[in-house]
Amino acid sequence: MKKWQDNKGWLFILPVFLIVAFSAIVPLMTVVNYSIQDIFGPGQRVFVGTEWFKEVLTDQRLHEALWRQLLFSGLVLLIEMPLGIGIALLMPAKKGFAASVCLVTLALPLLIPWNVIGTIWIIFTRPDIGLMGATINALGLTFDHTASGLHAWITLMLMEVWHWTPLVALLAYAGLQSIPPAYYQAAKIDGASSWSIFRYIQLPKMRGVLTIALLLRFMDSFLIYAEPFVLTGGGPGNTTTFLSIYLVKIAVGQFDLGPAGAFSLIYFLIVLLFCYLFYQALLNVGGGEES
């Protein structure tokens, strides 16, 4: 796309730049500060170099939390993306009452504060007062997410899929809506099967919105905190202790600023790396598909 060559653009982005710099760069420098010093109290600090980084990088529990986190994000994407696309394909294409009902219902879980999501599912899965818990018990199975790690994971995945699949569906639906009717008419004349319509018309047209969905879902599932915290507090044992939960445990729970700072930086770098890879992919998609 044609653009004007002009450094005046900086004037326009100055407010955004200042606000985000204030909330991002200053705190990040504080974290760097923590990570290379041992802080006993106000004014009492010793420079320790990379000691905290060594400690954190060899921390077994951190490795476990990282693998757990990757597994979780991977599963979330594997389930939510196809399911979301499927739901979007089922939704009525024409605007009207039915489409409105679908849109509003789909968006509801997205608008619930994250800790309330946890609360809803605690209630819902309780064997004594929850619908799901009671139903499963009535079937003769025992289900308790506070005692079994596997059950905690199942509950979390259910919760996550329930919570976020609608976002994928909404974005995919928006992508589908952008396809001109002429495309379908042409496909009909050619006698295309519904699979080839999906594969050669709908999927390519949804590529942009699906990339957004993928990015958003990856980021938010990788940073998940409130839901598992409310549901199980990272337990039972450490089975649902994800990176954020472990970090907050160290930083706020034990108040170990040094390791917490080093951990934060490493966490941040991991996220940054993934982000860069996705961003490159995004640019390639944009460049290759521009019509």
Add this chain to the structure above:
Amino acid sequence: MKKRYITLTIYLVVIMLPIYWMLNMSLRTNADIMARLVFFPTDITFSNYMKIFTDPSWYNGYINSIIYVVMNTVICLVTALPAAYAFSRYSFIGDKHVFFWLLTNRMSPAAVFLLPFFQLYSTFGLIDTHIAVAMAHCLFNIPLTVWILEGFISGVPIEIDEMAFIDGYKFPRFFFFVFVPLIRSGIGVAAFFCFMFSWVELLFARTLTTTAAKPIAATMTRTVSASGLDWGLLAAAGILTIVPGALVIYFVRNYLAKGFALGRV
């Protein structure tokens, strides 16, 4: 065709089940909840809701949440609009780098920034104010807003701008009276996302407030641990947190699909 709608209906019902269950519990007394499991409550009571609407420690939570969410949405839109315009229309030194840097902030873990934010806002004496939470939420909402709006703006051909300038429009007049109306559905979508992510965020909101600006989500967490477990009250409060969002989604429902379709990304 028939099968398709049945599947869809089943999915929508499954989505509604946990929410319906909470609604169900919010309409019953705690004793009734513990005593039996009923799908359709018979003795409906609004006492849980009455408690929330009459107890200041409850309803202030809602007011606080709404205040900082609105502040955040306004700040994000006002600053992100010109920025998105610049990213879409101009090429200038470091534009790609700044754009990427902005996006990284959408992806930075909130937990990383928790302690530094507390220190930072303490230094400025802003702890327990609405503006502190609104500013903190800018960290992830501004990048998202810029990103969404940039897509919409790039959907408007640059020739429209050039034509307007040839016609003798001064920039501010062009921007506010010609350009902003052109991308209003984009602004609607961006506002929806700002509202949504600020409304549901808890970690910052809880850390940066103590009493005067305490959000409803934090009030609920406290109730869970403090006053034993009053399930009915908790459920009623949860239902009420969905209401503002449901209203917003109702107003932008038509933009939502059309809006994204216009966006380039």
